[in-house]
Each structure stands twice: as structure tokens, then as C-alpha cells.
Amino acid sequence: MIEIFNSSIGKKLIMSITGVFLMLFLLVHLTVNLMLLVGDGEVFNRAAHFMATNPAIKIIEPLLAIGFVFHIIYATYLTIKNRKTRPIGYSKSASNGVSSWSSKNMYILGATILIFLVIHLANFFWKIKFGTVDTITYGTETMHNTYALVAGLFISYWWYDLLYVLGAIFLGFHLSHGFWSAFQTLGWNGTKWLKRLEVIAYIYAIIIGLGFSIIPLYFLIFK
Template sequence: MSNFLTASIGRKFIMSISGLFLMMFICVHLGVNLLLLFDDSGELFNLGANFMATNPLIKVMEPVLGLGFVVHIIWSFLISLQNYKARPVGYDKSNAAYSSTWASRNMLVLGALVLVFLVMHIIQFFIPVKTGGLEATMIDGVEMHNTYALVAGLFKSSVLYCILYIIGGALLGFHLGHGFWSAFQTIGMSNQYWLKRLQCIGKIFAIVVAVGFAIIPLYFLIKF
């Protein structure tokens, strides 16, 4: 088992599995965030945020999710370092654009920029929610954090944050565009029948995620 984890294919497999797990989280997270667009009173989003904060299964999955992020980040750097050591001498890049996509050649850079966006997200939203520094609100007789006031308030008050959030969504989309099909390729779906379809699905998934995250700050910029 230790040989598998240290081997190139083992590292890629772990990064792929952790990446697919994180993609599922992104879908759930985006779904809850999109509730911001359908109710300006904030009740719908607060209900969704409260469900995510109090659901026992979600609480169990939170440390697993955190571990998934750590594993994915560490393994991506290990693989990039391994690839660099395997190719210490510069090579001809003149035909790189024809043999691979821009995203595939810059996955580490994209990942690092997405990490910056994630850290910013944690500082602005996750930590305030977890530390209990939010005002309370009552919905259907249930007291809960007014998470809507925090999130919507930041989008309404800061054009800069809205722009950074849009850029972060676009970077995440670029990262997922290659990462989606690459993850499935690593776990065995690498024949031409599956690969072409997965590449197409990956592009659609990346666009949906990028547009989904970008449309939220755009909504607040335009409406408020």
C-alpha cells in the first residue's frame, strides 16, 4: 500500500478521488448559494444555511471535507514536484498549445489561485459563522444565524469583493474544466469512447460552476 501511495499513479489516483469528492461539495455549496437569488428577504438562504450548519451528516462530513482539501492540495504539489524532477531540462514548448490545453498546462497555478480564493472565502464567511458572531433571526419559530445578512451585506457593500468573487468563480471553472475529465481518466475511463464524452461534460460542468458563482455577485451589483 505504501508503494502505491508513493508511486506516480497512486498519487494521481488519490488526487483524483479527492478532487471528485470536492466537486460534489462544490455542487452542494453552489446550490445553497444560489438561494440568495430567489428571496431578497433572506429567509430561504438562512433556512438552507441553517440546514447545512445543523444537519448531523453535514457535521460529520465537515472534517472529512477539510481533510479532502488538504490531501488534494498536498498531493497536487507533490505530483507537480515529481513531474518537474522528471523533466529537469527545458523542453520545446512551441507546440504545447496543440498537444494540451492552457488549463492542463497551468493546473498548479490555477489551483494556487483557487486556494487564495478559498482562504478569502473562509475568512469572510466560514469563520464568522462558526465563531457565532452573527446576529440571530427567527424563521417559523426557529432561531438561527442571519447568514444572509453577512453574505448579502458584503456583496452589497463591496464592489471589489464582488469582482474578486467573479474572478474566483472563473478560475475555479478553468481548474474544473481539466480536472473533471482528468480525474475520471486516472481512475480508468481513459478510452476514446469515454474520454471525449467526459471532456465535453467537464466543459459544461466548468461553465455551469463558473457562471453559477459569478452570477451571485452580479445579481447584487445590478440590483442593489
């Protein structure tokens, strides 16, 4: 069994499974973050509070995050190892130019995203979990004023908005290849399904890339 995961196919399988965790995590994360654009912050604060306190979410979200982190760590390990031997690429390139470019630069895109992720976690996650974020009360509920933290950063530092948008664009390129490649490795590799997956991958990548880009641009332009 261990020999399977030491093989080229096994390594791709691990990357594909953890990649699916990454894609689910991003979808959930984006859904909550888009609530920053609604109202004066109450909707987002309540959503963030729900994600932080709901028992089911407290179990599911860490599992998705662990899959996300393992995807990054394992990709880094494979990159270093493959440079000493030979590159082990994805099993097939897409028929379009953009995905082909993305497939050839997956590790570079991933490394860029990782740098952005570290900055993002330092500014938001770390401050929320271990910092001194102000609280706010709605009715009888008191919670972190996460909206003020996020909005304050986007409003005060235009360069961070541009960095955030750049990170979202790189993420979109990464996903444009990674999405269909993951499902192809998991068995959806027929000619008919491959074409469909390429289209779905583009749609998903655009939704994620554009969705995350809209948030800082909204605060940069309208706030």
C-alpha cells in the same frame, strides 16, 4: 501498497480521488449558495441552518471538505517536489485548446484558487463559526442571519464581487481539465468515454463557474 502511492500513477490516483471530493463539495456548496437569489434571505438562512445542524450533513460535509483540503495540500506538495525533479503532469491532454491550456497551468490555477479560498473562508466561514453573526427568528426557529453577512459584503464591496467572479472563472478553468482527467485516471479512459467526459467536464465547469459568478453579480447590479 505504499509503493503504489509513491509512484506516478499512485500520485495521480490520490489527486483524482480527492478531486472527486472537491467536485462534490463544490456542487453542494453552489446549490446552497444559489438560494441567496431567492426571496429576502429566509430560504438561504434556513438552508444554511439545515446544513449546519442536520446530523447526516454534519458528517458528510466535513468529509467532502477534508477531501477538498487534502487535494489542495497534496497538490502543493507534489508541485514543490516535482519542481526539484521533473513535472508529473496529467496523463493526457484534452483535444481542445482550452483544456490543453488548463492542463498546462493546473498548479497556477490551483494556487490562485487557494488564495481566493483563504479570503473567502476569512470573510464567511470564520465569521459564522467563530465570529459574532446576528441571529434571526422564523416562527419558533432562531438561527444565524447568514444572508445578511453574505449580502452585506457583496453589496458594500464591489471589488470583492469582481474578485469572487475572477475566482469562479479560474475555478471553472481548473475544473474543465481536472474533471475528465480525474475520471480518466480512475479507469474511464476509453476513446469513446474520453470524448464524453470532455463534454461533461465543460458542462460541469460552466455550471460551477457561472453559478458562483452569478451570485456576486446579482448583488452588485440589483441590490
